[in-house]
Amino acid sequence: xxxxxxxxxxxxxxxxxxxxxxxxxxxxxxxxxxxxxxxxxxxxxxxxxxxxxxxxxxxxxxxxxxxxxxxxxxxxxxxxxxxxxxxxxxxxxxxxxxxxxxxxxxxxxxxxxxxxxxxxxxxxxxxxxxxxxxxxxxxxxxxxxxxxxxxxxxxxxxxxxxxxxxxxxxxxxxxxxxxxxxxxxxxxxxxxxxxxxxxxxxxxxxxxxxxxxxxxxxxxxxxxxxxxxxxxxxxxxxxxxxxxxxxxxxxxxxxxxxxxxxxxxxxxxxxxxxxxxxxxxxxxxxxxxxxxxxxxxxxxxxxxxxxxxxxxxxxxxxxxxxxxxxxxxxxxxxxxxxxxxxxxxxxxxxxxxxxxxxxxxxxxxxxxxxxxxxxxxxxxxxxxxxxxxxxxxxxxxxxxxxxxxxxxxxxxxxxxxxxxxxxxxxxxxxxxxxxxxxxxxxxxxxxxxxxxxxxxxxxxxxxxxxxxxxxxxxxxxxxxxxxxxxxxxxxxxxxxxxxxxxxxxxxxxxxxxxxxxxxxxxxxxxxxxxxxxxxxxxxxxxxxxxxxxxxxxxxxxxxxxxxxxxxxxxxxxxxxxxxxxxxxx
Numbered sequence: 001x002x003x004x005x006x007x008x009x010x011x012x013x014x015x016x017x018x019x020x021x022x023x024x025x026x027x028x029x030x031x032x033x034x035x036x037x038x039x040x041x042x043x044x045x046x047x048x049x050x051x052x053x054x055x056x057x058x059x060x061x062x063x064x065x066x067x068x069x070x071x072x073x074x075x076x077x078x079x080x081x082x083x084x085x086x087x088x089x090x091x092x093x094x095x096x097x098x099x100x101x102x103x104x105x106x107x108x109x110x111x112x113x114x115x116x117x118x119x120x121x122x123x124x125x126x127x128x129x130x131x132x133x134x135x136x137x138x139x140x141x142x143x144x145x146x147x148x149x150x151x152x153x154x155x156x157x158x159x160x161x162x163x164x165x166x167x168x169x170x171x172x173x174x175x176x177x178x179x180x181x182x183x184x185x186x187x188x189x190x191x192x193x194x195x196x197x198x199x200x201x202x203x204x205x206x207x208x209x210x211x212x213x214x215x216x217x218x219x220x221x222x223x224x225x226x227x228x229x230x231x232x233x234x235x236x237x238x239x240x241x242x243x244x245x246x247x248x249x250x251x252x253x254x255x256x257x258x259x260x261x262x263x264x265x266x267x268x269x270x271x272x273x274x275x276x277x278x279x280x281x282x283x284x285x286x287x288x289x290x291x292x293x294x295x296x297x298x299x300x301x302x303x304x305x306x307x308x309x310x311x312x313x314x315x316x317x318x319x320x321x322x323x324x325x326x327x328x329x330x331x332x333x334x335x336x337x338x339x340x341x342x343x344x345x346x347x348x349x350x351x352x353x354x355x356x357x358x359x360x361x362x363x364x365x366x367x368x369x370x371x372x373x374x375x376x377x378x379x380x381x382x383x384x385x386x387x388x389x390x391x392x393x394x395x396x397x398x399x400x401x402x403x404x405x406x407x408x409x410x411x412x413x414x415x416x417x418x419x420x421x422x423x424x425x426x427x428x429x430x431x432x433x434x435x436x437x438x439x440x441x442x443x444x445x446x447x448x449x450x451x452x453x454x455x456x457x458x459x460x461x462x463x464x465x466x467x468x469x470x471x472x473x474x475x476x477x478x479x480x481x482x483x484x485x486x487x488x489x490x491x492x493x494x495x496x497x498x499x500x501x502x503x504x505x506x507x508x509x510x511x512x513x514x515x516x517x518x519x520x521x522x523x524x525x526x527x528x529x530x531x532x533x534x535x536x537x538x539x540x541x542x543x544x545x546x547x548x549x550x551x552x553x554x555x556x557x558x559x560x561x562x563x564x565x566x567x568x569x570x571x572x573x574x575x576x577x578x579x580x581x582x583x584x585x
Contacts, residue, residue, distance in 0.1 A: 098187075388412060
């Protein structure tokens with residue numbers, strides 16, 4: 001293909017081709033789109049009242065924001081050798097004792113992890129001096145200065161510690177110097193002791209990362225444990241979402257990743273008892289807690305419907321990742337709302353797509369990515385592979401050879417070319433932008449909405465000896481046609497942020513074979529890194545970022561119901577754009 005000729009100049013010499021192959025199983029026999037004949041996953045949501053469904057989406061969005069944040073995460077490679085994790089002394093949990101051994105271990109491991117991975121080259125000296133300025137942020141009377149090859153720690157302008165400045169690349173020397181500076185600051189400053197050892201490390205890394213990018217960060221041990229638990233499923237449970245209906249505890253959703261999915265449990269059922277304990281007059285929170293327990297343990301639920309026979313269903317608890325995909329039918333279309341990209345998002349999408357393809361007279365899919373702040377890079381790529389037969393989904397470039405990849409997909413279009421519309425808005429970011437860009441550039445979907453956030457940097461995670469985590473930006477993302485996501489974002493083919501009247505005119509023009517968006521879409525696809533800020537702003541103002549509205553969904557239905565509109569919108573994506581320097585006119 002012509003597009004392949006563009007790839008070599010875009011990639012560093014060391015670049016890995018990552019191929020995602022989807023193995024498809026023969027589809028089952030079609031079923032009716034009515035409620036009774038609809039596949040279980042879609043039927044489950046339709047049985048829930050509309051206000052309850054909206055509530056579930058809001059909860060899911062908040063949960064997604066908590067664990068996905070705005071980081072685009074890829075798995076961390078093995079870090080350079082560092083000291084064996086060190087347990088703090090018995091006094092350290094109360095933060096009334098400074099543990100130099102643990103601090104030194106954390107500093108050495110973190111600096112070793114940072115050095116080969118940051119997007120730009122920095123020395124240990126850079127990291128050390130930047131981080132030590134964090135002491136002043138905690139206690140303004142403390143200052144660290146480098147003068148005449150000496151490091152000076154001063155309290156109220158009086159030097160209390162002076163050390164020879166280590167060589168710029170002396171990891172051991174800088175680790176020792178920083179540790180001694182911190183220990184002396186602890187001894188001399190009540191504010192330091194009040195902040196605690198974890199707080200001192202947090203201040204060090206906060207100041208260090210202020211010199212890098214907005215997404216690299218240090219996550220303290222307690223928060224890191226909590227975040228890891230959320231990402232991987234956390235406490236074992238039955239995988240049910242509960243609600244209240246006329247004083248009865250009901251099931252409002254069954255997590256497709258959880259142990260209850262293959263059982264007889266479904267949305268709308270009333271839970272009368274859990275392990276023999278009546279749910280009468282109990283709160284939703286209390287009963288939800290009863291469903292939690294050790295992994296592998298059994299929980300027995302007495303369920304049924306008013307006036308019908310009650311049955312007992314036993315479920316073995318599992319750690320369940322948060323559900324991130326929610327589906328419902330709207331006419332002859334299926335809407336798939338993806339709230340984030342967690343460890344199971346692609347699997348959830350596969351299940352829903354398999355069910356959707358069994359619905360009679362299905363004429364299109366709508367992927368709702370509005371408000372989706374991102375998550376795991378590989379999940380976005382694998383999700384795109386479910387709707388692409390072949391092609392490049394994304395390209396990542398970094399200084400570390402392990403960060404360089406061409407993410408290629410093949411053989412996985414579960415929808416057999418079914419028309420797709422993607423909804424985005426100004427909050428769509430990171431992995432969600434990668435999915436939108438991949439399907440749009442491959443002319444597999446039409447994007448509707450506004451300019452997205454423009455978060456195209458990838459973080460890798462390193463676990464530290466004290467249980468903390470480092471999120472370090474180590475690569476940039478390029479869309480399949482070579483343009484950078486960072487700063488620019490995804491420019492939609494149908495813009496809804498210019499007003500309802502303008503949106504209606506765009507759809508009418510598309511029906512006549514004309515596309516107002518062709519100019520800004522082509523301009524965005526011609527962009528190349530590094531892109532001047534003025535050029536970025538000029539492109540983005542054509543369709544300003546905004547929060548999505550119901551008009552987005554109306555436009556999506558119009559595109560899917562009118563093939564001429566859909567084809568004209570697809571045609572705005574150039575087949576093989578030229579690649580001039582971004583600053584050239």
